[in-house]
Amino acid sequence: MSALKFEIVPAVIKDYQSVRVLQGQVHVGPEPQQTYLRSCVCVGFYHPTRRLGALSHITGFSEAGGHSAPAALREIESRLTQHGLRLADCECFVIGGAELARHVFDSAIRELRDRRLQYRELDVLGTFHRKLLLNPQDGTLALFKSQPTSPTKDHDATFSADPALNCFQDRRRRLFTGASLFFRNPELLQCLREAVIPAVLRSFKRCHIWCAGCSTGMEVYSLGMVALDTLARSKQPQFELRLLGTDVSEEALAQGRLGDYALSARMEDSHADLFRQYCERVDPHTVRIGQELRARSSFAQRDIREGSRRHRFELVVCDHVLQYFTPEIQLEFLQGLTTGVRPGGFIYVSSPSALIRDTLLASGEYEMLSRSFYSRRQP
Numbered sequence: 001m002s003a004l005k006f007e008i009v010p011a012v013i014k015d016y017q018s019v020r021v022l023q024g025q026v027h028v029g030p031e032p033q034q035t036y037l038r039s040c041v042c043v044g045f046y047h048p049t050r051r052l053g054a055l056s057h058i059t060g061f062s063e064a065g066g067h068s069a070p071a072a073l074r075e076i077e078s079r080l081t082q083h084g085l086r087l088a089d090c091e092c093f094v095i096g097g098a099e100l101a102r103h104v105f106d107s108a109i110r111e112l113r114d115r116r117l118q119y120r121e122l123d124v125l126g127t128f129h130r131k132l133l134l135n136p137q138d139g140t141l142a143l144f145k146s147q148p149t150s151p152t153k154d155h156d157a158t159f160s161a162d163p164a165l166n167c168f169q170d171r172r173r174r175l176f177t178g179a180s181l182f183f184r185n186p187e188l189l190q191c192l193r194e195a196v197i198p199a200v201l202r203s204f205k206r207c208h209i210w211c212a213g214c215s216t217g218m219e220v221y222s223l224g225m226v227a228l229d230t231l232a233r234s235k236q237p238q239f240e241l242r243l244l245g246t247d248v249s250e251e252a253l254a255q256g257r258l259g260d261y262a263l264s265a266r267m268e269d270s271h272a273d274l275f276r277q278y279c280e281r282v283d284p285h286t287v288r289i290g291q292e293l294r295a296r297s298s299f300a301q302r303d304i305r306e307g308s309r310r311h312r313f314e315l316v317v318c319d320h321v322l323q324y325f326t327p328e329i330q331l332e333f334l335q336g337l338t339t340g341v342r343p344g345g346f347i348y349v350s351s352p353s354a355l356i357r358d359t360l361l362a363s364g365e366y367e368m369l370s371r372s373f374y375s376r377r378q379p
C-alpha cells in the first residue's frame with residue numbers, strides 16, 4: 001500500500017516556498033519541491049516516516065548530472081545515503097515523458113529494473129506542460145496538466161511560452177524570429193524536387209504540404225512554385241497540390257494571405273522564370289502571387305505544439321524555427337510536427353543540434369535521407 005497520495009489538480013500549482021528542480025537537476029530533502037515536466041521524465045522517491053522526498057528531472061540531453069537516468073539515480077542514491085537511507089527503502093514513482101522522446105522514458109525504466117527497484121508509473125507519456133509538486137511533509141504529489149493552448153495574442157504566442165521559463169536560447173533573437181525570404185533554402189527545395197514530388201507521383205494521389213512557422217508566406221509560395229514547376233515538367237500539372245502555412249503571428253499570416261511582396265531586383269533575377277510563371281506584377285518593385293498558386297495555398301494561425309488535428313501531410317516543413325528555442329521546446333515542436341506526417345511521407349525540420357535527429361531516429365519511425373530531411377516508414 002502506497003503512502004504517497006497522487007492527484008491531478010485542475011489549477012496551476014503555486015507554491016512559492018518550494019524548491020524548483022530544473023532540467024537535469026536532482027533534489028533530495030524534506031521541503032516541498034516542484035518541477036516543470038514538459039517532455040522530460042521525472043523519477044521520484046518518498047520516505048513516509050522520515051518525510052523525505054527526491055525528484056530528478058531527466059532530460060536525456062546528455063550523460064551529465066541528472067540529465068541521464070543512471071546519473072540521476074546515482075546522485076539520489078548518494079544523497080539518500082547521507083540521510084541513512086537506501087533507494088529501496090523509499091517509494092519510487094515515474095511520471096512524465098513524451099511518446100516521441102520515449103527513449104528517455106525507457107532508459108529511466110531500464111535503470112530502475114536493473115536496480116531491481118519497485119516503482120509506480122503515474123501519468124506517463126502524456127500531455128505537455130505539466131507542473132509537479134512533491135510535498136514530503138504531507139505525502140502529496142500533485143500534477144497540474146494544462147490543455148494545449150491556442151494563442152490569441154501574437155506577441156505572447158510568438159514568444160511561445162512563459163517567459164520565466166527562458167524558452168528561447170537567446171532572448172535577443174526574439175526580435176528577428178519573423179525573418180523570411182523567397183527560395184531561402186535551396187537544400188529544402190531540392191528535397192522537394194528530387195525526393196518528395198517523385199515519391200508522391202509514384203505512391204500517392206496528392207501532395208499536401210504543411211509549412212509550420214511559415215512567417216509571411218514566402219516559404220509556402222516558394223515551395224508551391226517549385227512543386228508546380230516540377231509537376232508540370234513531369235507532365236502532371238493537374239496533380240493535387242495543396243499548401244498550408246501556419247504561424248502564431250496573425251500579422252505575418254495576413255501578408256501571406258494578401259500575397260503581395262516587394263522584391264529586390266536581385267531576388268527576382270535569381271528565380272526569374274518561376275516569378276514570371278506563377279506571379280503577376282503589381283508595380284516595378286512588387287509581385288502578386290498568381291491565381292493558380294493562391295488557389296492551392298491557405299494560411300491558419302496555429303501553434304506548432306498543437307500539431308495537426310486530423311490531417312496527415314505528404315510533407316511537413318519547419319525551417320528556421322527550432323533554433324530559437326531551448327531543447328525542451330524543440331522536442332515539443334517536434335512532437336507537434338510529427339502528428340502531421342503520413343506514413344510514407346516526409347518531414348524537413350532544421351535544427352542546429354543533434355537532438356532532433358537523435359529523437360527521430362530513436363523513435364524507429366523515421367529514416368534520415370539527408371541533413372534535416374527524413375521519411376516516415378510505412379507501418
Ligand SMILES: C[S@@+](CC[C@H](N)C(=O)[O-])C[C@H]1O[C@@H](n2cnc3c(N)ncnc32)[C@H](O)[C@@H]1O
Nearest residue numbers: 177178179180213215247248249303304319320
Ligand atoms: C525565422 S521565421 C522562419 C520563417 C520561415 N520558416 C523561413 O524559413 O523563412 C520563424 C517563424 O516561426 C514562428 N513561430 C515561432 N514560434 C512558433 C510557434 N510556437 N508556433 C508556430 N509558429 C511559431 C514565428 O512567428 C516566425 O514567423
